[in-house]
Amino acid sequence: MNLNLVTIIGAGTMGRGIAQWFAQCGVRVELTDANSEALQTGLDLVHSSWKKLEQKGKFSASEVSGFKENLKAVALSELSTSSDLVIEAIIENLEIKHKVFLDLDKRMGPKTILASNTSSIPITELATPLSKDRKARFLGLHFFNPATIMKLVEVIKGSETEQKLCDDLEAWFKEKGKKPAQCKDSPGFIVNRVARNFYGEALRIAEKREYSEIDHVLKEVGGFRMGPFELMDLIGIDINYDVTCSVWQAFNKEERFAPHHLQKEMVDKKHLGRKTGQGFYPHE
Amino acid sequence: MNKIIISNPQHPLFEQISKLENFVSLENLTDQSCELLIDFTAQDSNAKRKLFKKFNCPIISDLSLNDGESLLKEFRNIEIAISSVFPSPNLKAEVFYSLMTYKNELLDLFEKLDLKPIEVKAPGIGFIFGRTLVQIINEAWFALEDELATEDAIDTAMLFGVNYPRGPLSWGAEAGLKNTVQLLEELFSTTNQNRYKVCEKLKEASL
Numbered sequence: 001m002n003l004n005l006v007t008i009i010g011a012g013t014m015g016r017g018i019a020q021w022f023a024q025c026g027v028r029v030e031l032t033d034a035n036s037e038a039l040q041t042g043l044d045l046v047h048s049s050w051k052k053l054e055q056k057g058k059f060s061a062s063e064v065s066g067f068k069e070n071l072k073a074v075a076l077s078e079l080s081t082s083s084d085l086v087i088e089a090i091i092e093n094l095e096i097k098h099k100v101f102l103d104l105d106k107r108m109g110p111k112t113i114l115a116s117n118t119s120s121i122p123i124t125e126l127a128t129p130l131s132k133d134r135k136a137r138f139l140g141l142h143f144f145n146p147a148t149i150m151k152l153v154e155v156i157k158g159s160e161t162e163q164k165l166c167d168d169l170e171a172w173f174k175e176k177g178k179k180p181a182q183c184k185d186s187p188g189f190i191v192n193r194v195a196r197n198f199y200g201e202a203l204r205i206a207e208k209r210e211y212s213e214i215d216h217v218l219k220e221v222g223g224f225r226m227g228p229f230e231l232m233d234l235i236g237i238d239i240n241y242d243v244t245c246s247v248w249q250a251f252n253k254e255e256r257f258a259p260h261h262l263q264k265e266m267v268d269k270k271h272l273g274r275k276t277g278q279g280f281y282p283h284e
Numbered sequence: 285m286n287k288i289i290i291s292n293p294q295h296p297l298f299e300q301i302s303k304l305e306n307f308v309s310l311e312n313l314t315d316q317s318c319e320l321l322i323d324f325t326a327q328d329s330n331a332k333r334k335l336f337k338k339f340n341c342p343i344i345s346d347l348s349l350n351d352g353e354s355l356l357k358e359f360r361n362i363e364i365a366i367s368s369v370f371p372s373p374n375l376k377a378e379v380f381y382s383l384m385t386y387k388n389e390l391l392d393l394f395e396k397l398d399l400k401p402i403e404v405k406a407p408g409i410g411f412i413f414g415r416t417l418v419q420i421i422n423e424a425w426f427a428l429e430d431e432l433a434t435e436d437a438i439d440t441a442m443l444f445g446v447n448y449p450r451g452p453l454s455w456g457a458e459a460g461l462k463n464t465v466q467l468l469e470e471l472f473s474t475t476n477q478n479r480y481k482v483c484e485k486l487k488e489a490s491l
Contacts (some may be wrong), residue, residue: 144445152445179444183433190433190441194452197419200479205412213405217412220402223373223449228416256423256479 001168003027007083009100011035011042011073014117015089017147020046023070024059024148025176030074030083034090043073049148081107087141089117097121098129105134113165115141119192120246123158123185135160141169142189151179154189187250192243196257199240202228203260211280233279237266287389288316291324295346296460297368298324300397310335320344320386322393326369326463329355329470336362342383344390348414349466351474352407356382364390367411368399370418370459373449376400378411409474410467417455418467419479424452425486461490 004027008019011033019031023046031046033039050064059067074080086104088097097116104114114134116126123140130138140156153173157166166182173180183190202214206229215227232240241263248257266272266279273279291301292310301307301324310325315338323335323345332350336343336359343362347355348369356362363383377394379401381387394401409415424438433441439451456464465482472480 150445152441154441154445179440181433181437181441181445183437183441184431186430186432190427190438191445193432194420194423194427194438194442195446197423198416198446201416201419205408205415208408209405209412214412217378217402217404218416220374221372221376221378221413222417225447255477256419256426256481258479 001172003084003172005030005080005083005085007032007079007086009033009076009086009088009104010090011039012089013145014143014147015087016042016046017145018087018089018117018143019071020049020067021143021148023067026066027070029071030079031071032074032076032079034076036075039073039075043071046071079107081112082109083112085113085115087115087117089143092118092120094121094125097126101126101138102129105130112137113169114138117141117143119189120187120243122187123156124160127158127160132160136162137165139166139169140185140189142191144191151177152191153178153180154191155180155182156185156189157182158185188243188247193247196244196247198224199228199232199244200257200260203262206262229280233273233281233283236273236275237263237279238272241267285320285389286318287320287322288313288318289322289324289393292326294460294462295324295326295369296371296458296463297397304393304396317341320389322389324368326460326466328466333358342386344386347407348410349463349470351409351470352380352411353409354474356407365407366390366401367407367414368397369463370414371450371455372399372413374400376402378402378404378407378413380404380407380411409471414467415471417459418464418471420452421456421459421464422468422480422483422486424456425483425489428453429483429485456486461486465490 006022006027007030008015009032011031019029022029050067053059054064088100127135127138139161142154144150144152155166155170170180170182181190205214211229215229218224218227244259251257270276271278274283277283287306289304289307290310290313291298319341321339321341321343326349329350344364345362346368347365348367352365363386365380366377368377375398377399427438435453439453442448443451465487468480468482
């Protein structure tokens with residue numbers, strides 16, 4: 001498989017991170033966003049990241065110059081129609097995503113692969129409005145933040161996605177140093193499903209124990225880089241709670257995915273973690 | 285001191301433990317008396333009860349798979365409870381001291397087993413690490429049962445998506461699937477919550 005031109009829709013944290021990673025891999029990238037200011041900010045942030053990496057000696061000046069050549073900010077209306085792969089990384093809203101993909105389906109060449117970086121919307125549902133041929137070339141590519149560092153890409157096959165397309169993309173990502181993991185289109189995919197009980201069980205243990213003791217044990221004994229309460233504070237307790245509720249609902253309220261009352265209480269109190277200065281721990 | 289160290293092959297550290305001085309395999313244990321029993325067996329709470337009833341001496345016991353809170357209330361001679369069944373990537377194990385009399389005995393033993401103690405305030409049910417880990421392993425098995433992805437893909441995703449130190453399926457294999465199932469069953473029977481129901485595929489694989 002050859003990916004010469006990749007288009008990223010959405011210049012937020014995930015979109016610009018994915019764009020940066022592809023550009024670093026030597027692929028030409030068009031980064032776009034419906035909001036022109038957000039697009040310019042996204043591009044500036046990637047450039048500033050490269051500047052820092054160059055200062056740290058991670059990349060040479062000529063490498064960074066090449067990366068900048070690879071990455072272009074392009075208005076939504078002016079995207080190349082010959083892109084090999086378009087990855088959508090916008091707000092998690094089905095209606096808005098449908099509009100974007102319908103438009104892309106009409107504008108892009110017949111061979112263009114369309115992909116979503118969604119973490120919660122079923123891939124098959126996202127593909128609903130697409131033409132039959134495009135459905136075969138539509139899949140989920142779920143990157144993890146920060147996309148330039150985290151190696152995993154979940155390659156998610158929708159009900160009509162060609163198996164060969166998933167296999168070819170898996171091989172391509174492997175060749176570029178990522179660790180792809182293929183999976184079926186199922187709630188939470190792999191990570192957001194299997195990781196739920198890291199938080200869920202810790203919250204139940206916390207009914208009788210202190211957060212700091214649980215975090216300490218899971219880091220020291222379990223070897224996890226962060227404890228569940230520190231991590232929830234970092235991610236945002238509201239965001240973690242939303243993911244928990246979404247997976248729980250999607251699994252018909254299976255008890256093992258049930259949110260814990262403490263999560264809701266924290267959200268109601270606006271104790272959301274680092275971003276509000278108070279979560280399970282106080283933050284300055 | 286006249287002490288006995290016991291273990292069974294279900295314990296992942298059995299081989300190392302069996303090389304220690306004063307070691308007696310659980311199956312060869314007779315009604316002998318001693319001044320200190322160091323119990324490194326991995327078994328369910330009823331089997332533990334049977335064992336503890338045979339000894340009036342102070343006990344150090346590995347309660348990785350058990351409702352330690354209840355056993356400690358029932359058997360006041362359990363002075364130290366530990367958890368060393370579930371493999372720690374950092375070679376550390378939770379330790380709860382009810383009494384400190386035999387702390388040095390334990391530290392000496394841990395050194396021989398290349399383990400470092402992390403003191404906790406209570407044993408709970410399966411301690412903190414084991415209880416959290418078995419729930420992650422159980423879900424990985426549910427994912428496998430649903431044919432969500434291959435074993436390799438599930439482990440890869442958790443290693444490289446959230447930086448887990450081990451893939452949950454290989455971690456479960458290392459800990460022993462029987463041990464994983466036993467702790468889940470203990471959690472289920474103690475709390476009566478369906479969230480601890482064992483994945484059928486995991487149960488079958490553990491047999």
